Amino acid sequence: ETGVTQSPTHLIKTRGQQVTLRCSSQSGHNTVSWYQQALGQGPQFIFQYYREEENGRGNFPPRFSGLQFPNYSSELNVNALELDDSALYLCASSDPRLAGDTDTQYFGPGTRLTVL
Amino acid sequence: AQRVTQPEKLLSVFKGAPVELKCNYSYSGSPELFWYVQYSRQRLQLLLRHISRESIKGFTADLNKGETSFHLKKPFAQEEDSAMYYCALRYYGQNFVFGPGTRLSVLP
Numbered sequence: 001e002t003g004v005t006q007s008p009t010h011l012i013k014t015r016g017q018q019v020t021l022r023c024s025s026q027s028g029h030n031t032v033s034w035y036q037q038a039l040g041q042g043p044q045f046i047f048q049y050y051r052e053e054e055n056g057r058g059n060f061p062p063r064f065s066g067l068q069f070p071n072y073s074s075e076l077n078v079n080a081l082e083l084d085d086s087a088l089y090l091c092a093s094s095d096p097r098l099a100g101d102t103d104t105q106y107f108g109p110g111t112r113l114t115v116l
Numbered sequence: 117a118q119r120v121t122q123p124e125k126l127l128s129v130f131k132g133a134p135v136e137l138k139c140n141y142s143y144s145g146s147p148e149l150f151w152y153v154q155y156s157r158q159r160l161q162l163l164l165r166h167i168s169r170e171s172i173k174g175f176t177a178d179l180n181k182g183e184t185s186f187h188l189k190k191p192f193a194q195e196e197d198s199a200m201y202y203c204a205l206r207y208y209g210q211n212f213v214f215g216p217g218t219r220l221s222v223l224p
Binding site for chain 1 (some may be wrong): 120159160161162202204208209210211212213214215216217
């Protein structure tokens with residue numbers, strides 16, 4: 001069983017640009033959530049995808065969008081980058097079908113995005 | 117609005133001493149509470165969830181709806197417990213709110 005992976009590890013962009021972050025879920029997990037973690041703060045929920053559809057969303061503007069693919073990989077896209085978007089972006093996968101393990105999210109190592 | 121607070125940014129205790137990490141939440145519905153932990157150079161991981169009423173690595177947490185709290189406790193802290201601890205609330209079935217975290221430092 002493979003763990004959650006994210007790419008790239010680090011990324012530097014300039015204000016106004018667009019960025020795509022990638023996540024490969026743990027094998028067989030059909031649910032992925034994305035979080036933004038600013039320095040010194042807890043993770044903030046961006047959205048969740050289940051079976052390739054958005055299943056819940058936090059308080060983030062529409063320029064944050066996502067995709068989930070049938071092979072359990074997913075993307076987080078951010079348009080019109082702002083300085084405040086600089087943060088660690090985490091993805092977490094889970095599988096509600098697993099008996100007794102419905103609440104367990106498995107986190108990736110994160111992608112650190114710096115916006116200049 | 118849903119909110120999770122952890123009043124202590126840093127908590128230092130000596131090995132063998134009891135430890136309590138405080139967590140309070142605000143939510144009008146039926147809460148689902150979790151504790152997550154991040155050890156040095158490791159990923160964020162689930163420690164325990166209130167619905168399971170379990171003890172993990174000697175830690176327990178009881179949901180107190182009257183005080184809207186979900187404090188994490190351990191009677192005898194170990195050096196390996198040093199880590200960042202986050203309290204989290206799940207609402208609407210899949211949305212999460214995390215607290216700002218408490219860094220626990222267990223001194224020898």
